[in-house]
Amino acid sequence: MKILVCISKTPDTTSKIAFKNGNTVFDDAGVQWIINPYDEWYALVRAIELQEKDPSAVIHLVTVGGADCEPVIRKALALGGNEAIRVNADSTDSYFIAAQIAEIAKQGGYDLVLTGKETIDYNGSTVGAMVAELLDMPYVSLATKFDLNGTTATINRDIEGGEEVNEVGLPVVVSCQKGVAEQRIPNMRGIMAARTKPLKVTEATAVEALTGIVSFELPPAKAGVKLVPADNVAELVRLLHEEAKAI
Amino acid sequence: MSVLIFVDQSEGHIKKSSFEILTYGAQLATQLGVAAQALVAGTVADDLSALGKYGVTKVLHAPAEALNHVDSQMYAQLVATVATTQNASVIIFSHNQTGKAVAGRVAAKLKAGLVTGAVALPDTTSGFVVKRTVFSGKAFANVNILSAVKVISVNPNSFHVTATEGKTAEVETIEIAATPKIKVTAVNKVSGDVPLTEAEIVVSGGRGLKGPENWGMLEDLAKVLHAATACSRPVADSHWRPHHEHVGQTGFQIAPNLYIAIGISGAIQHLAGVNRSKVIVVINKDPEAPFFKAADYGIVGDAFEVIPQLTAEIKKMKGI
Numbered sequence: 001m002k003i004l005v006c007i008s009k010t011p012d013t014t015s016k017i018a019f020k021n022g023n024t025v026f027d028d029a030g031v032q033w034i035i036n037p038y039d040e041w042y043a044l045v046r047a048i049e050l051q052e053k054d055p056s057a058v059i060h061l062v063t064v065g066g067a068d069c070e071p072v073i074r075k076a077l078a079l080g081g082n083e084a085i086r087v088n089a090d091s092t093d094s095y096f097i098a099a100q101i102a103e104i105a106k107q108g109g110y111d112l113v114l115t116g117k118e119t120i121d122y123n124g125s126t127v128g129a130m131v132a133e134l135l136d137m138p139y140v141s142l143a144t145k146f147d148l149n150g151t152t153a154t155i156n157r158d159i160e161g162g163e164e165v166n167e168v169g170l171p172v173v174v175s176c177q178k179g180v181a182e183q184r185i186p187n188m189r190g191i192m193a194a195r196t197k198p199l200k201v202t203e204a205t206a207v208e209a210l211t212g213i214v215s216f217e218l219p220p221a222k223a224g225v226k227l228v229p230a231d232n233v234a235e236l237v238r239l240l241h242e243e244a245k246a247i
Numbered sequence: 248m249s250v251l252i253f254v255d256q257s258e259g260h261i262k263k264s265s266f267e268i269l270t271y272g273a274q275l276a277t278q279l280g281v282a283a284q285a286l287v288a289g290t291v292a293d294d295l296s297a298l299g300k301y302g303v304t305k306v307l308h309a310p311a312e313a314l315n316h317v318d319s320q321m322y323a324q325l326v327a328t329v330a331t332t333q334n335a336s337v338i339i340f341s342h343n344q345t346g347k348a349v350a351g352r353v354a355a356k357l358k359a360g361l362v363t364g365a366v367a368l369p370d371t372t373s374g375f376v377v378k379r380t381v382f383s384g385k386a387f388a389n390v391n392i393l394s395a396v397k398v399i400s401v402n403p404n405s406f407h408v409t410a411t412e413g414k415t416a417e418v419e420t421i422e423i424a425a426t427p428k429i430k431v432t433a434v435n436k437v438s439g440d441v442p443l444t445e446a447e448i449v450v451s452g453g454r455g456l457k458g459p460e461n462w463g464m465l466e467d468l469a470k471v472l473h474a475a476t477a478c479s480r481p482v483a484d485s486h487w488r489p490h491h492e493h494v495g496q497t498g499f500q501i502a503p504n505l506y507i508a509i510g511i512s513g514a515i516q517h518l519a520g521v522n523r524s525k526v527i528v529v530i531n532k533d534p535e536a537p538f539f540k541a542a543d544y545g546i547v548g549d550a551f552e553v554i555p556q557l558t559a560e561i562k563k564m565k566g567i
């Protein structure tokens with residue numbers, strides 16, 4: 001079995017979000033880059049668990065980005081995976097990224113493509129769906145549990161107002177979230193091994209941009225908190241009712 | 248040309264997030280000078296002609312039973328086919344579970360530019376620029392869609408529903424042959440509760456509540472407010488509360504009218520998921536808790552004393 005895990009780099013969750021060049025570019029000065037938590041904690045760890053059960057399984061990681069993605073992809077390899085592929089391109093939009101991943105997936109003939117449910121920077125929650133469409137494969141979104149029995153996957157996924165259990169034959173694309181696996185910490189052996197695992201670089205296929213970011217903006221600042229004494233809860237209720245009109 | 252709005256349904260009923268996008272789509276159609284049409288899939292109990300009150304002139308209904316479950320492949324085929332035959336220039340989804348499964352597929356199928364998590368109508372004065380949230384609610388991006396056909400998925404709770412009572416839409420039934428590749432073996436609906444992402448008011452608890460046994464008072468407060476309940480990440484990680492209540496950068500991002508945070512410190516990752524709430528109330532015993540900086544109203548006090556009083560005062564105000 002061949003598994004492809006999509007890995008994206010995102011700013012650390014404590015990063016200060018700021019923009020430069022007239023609010024057109026994310027200001028990454030001083031930003032620490034991490035593996036997108038959904039890709040790392042759920043998609044990658046679940047793939048590793050599947051390989052632990054079936055040692056003949058092969059895991060490839062794929063990322064779309066410049067050479068500055070390599071430290072993050074090495075971190076992912078320290079957790080697991082046999083090799084990584086970096087498509088050398090500055091990603092323009094989610095369709096561009098999906099088209100690159102679909103190209104790699106076609107060449108590699110994977111049985112299972114795993115993504116995180118979204119990245120914590122652009123929050124598109126779309127790459128998995130697009131990859132699946134480009135590969136003409138079924139797509140199970142927002143998985144909270146993933147089991148494999150031969151070539152049939154049993155997957156719990158979030159739907160409007162609840163959850164559903166799906167049974168689907170491989171190949172399939174799945175986006176993973178909390179529940180699918182538990183976060184792991186890389187150990188020394190993994191970190192050493194990651195240094196020598198193959199990291200192939202391929203050039204991007206030409207894809208025309210369908211969207212472009214014009215500018216960024218920050219949310220308006222709050223005016224400041226109005227404190228109400230703890231012994232006058234009635235006053236809070238009055239303010240919420242009469243001033244904020246929120247209740 | 249038209250704006251095609253994909254209307255989601257759950258167990259035969261059309262949900263609030265769909266009324267929001269119907270309003271959004273109808274206003275966009277007016278802005279573009281084209282017709283607004285709705286597409287509904289699966290068995291529906293509601294009167295579809297009544298969707299006219301949100302401004303659509305036509306409702307296309309594909310009642311095939313196979314469409315009662317959201318199989319993204321089948322749904323994408325349906326939406327793309329209808330969009331093509333109706334000559335739709337913009338396709339609207341809700342950025343909910345269904346939208347997340349289907350919108351990306353439709354966009355890839357039609358080579359249409361996609362913006363997810365939209366919070367406002369497109370600015371069409373120069374291009375087609377849609378404002379969306381990025382960095383898990385810490386910022387917004389204005390994104391220009393360059394392709395002829397465009398797909399937008401709108402964040403729940405970010406667009407106000409408007410309706411003109413009495414207006415009806417023409418309903419047209421469409422037959423499609425649909426065979427899902429995915430077999431649904433079980434469905435568990437969380438009934439009764441207000442879904443978190445659609446709730447107008449959210450009452451949320453953190454580690455300051457000490458343990459799952461103390462959530463009763465929080466649920467009482469939620470009940471009098473018709474609110475949904477939420478929690479911080481460590482609360483969900485410790486299994487005090489179910490994971491679908493976890494809000495924040497790595498949980499749900501929500502934008503209710505009112506967010507009441509109880510015993511939550513206000514870590515940057517938590518704020519990212521809730522800072523688009525219109526009004527934020529913080530109850531925390533530590534006056535230095537960072538959450539107060541992001542709040543509109545606050546009480547420095549012990550949750551165990553404040554919450555029961557708050558519930559009682561609201562009951563008094565509402566006369567219940």
Ligand SMILES: Cc1cc2nc3c(=O)[nH]c(=O)nc-3n(C[C@H](O)[C@H](O)[C@H](O)COP(=O)(O)OP(=O)(O)OC[C@H]3O[C@@H](n4cnc5c(N)ncnc54)[C@H](O)[C@@H]3O)c2cc1C
Nearest residue numbers: 453454455479480495496497510511512514517532533550
């Ligand atoms: C990669 C990453 C992602 C993360 N994602 C998220 C996320 O999505 N969502 C999230 O919530 N967190 C997230 N976190 C965790 C976050 O950093 C905080 O640790 C977490 O939000 C703290 O939860 P808390 O406020 O409930 O607990 P604490 O920080 O322990 O705060 C408890 C608060 O309760 C108050 N308190 C105690 N007793 C009382 C009382 N009797 N009455 C009133 N107040 C009281 C205390 O003063 C304190 O402010 C993430 C962290 C990382 C590293």
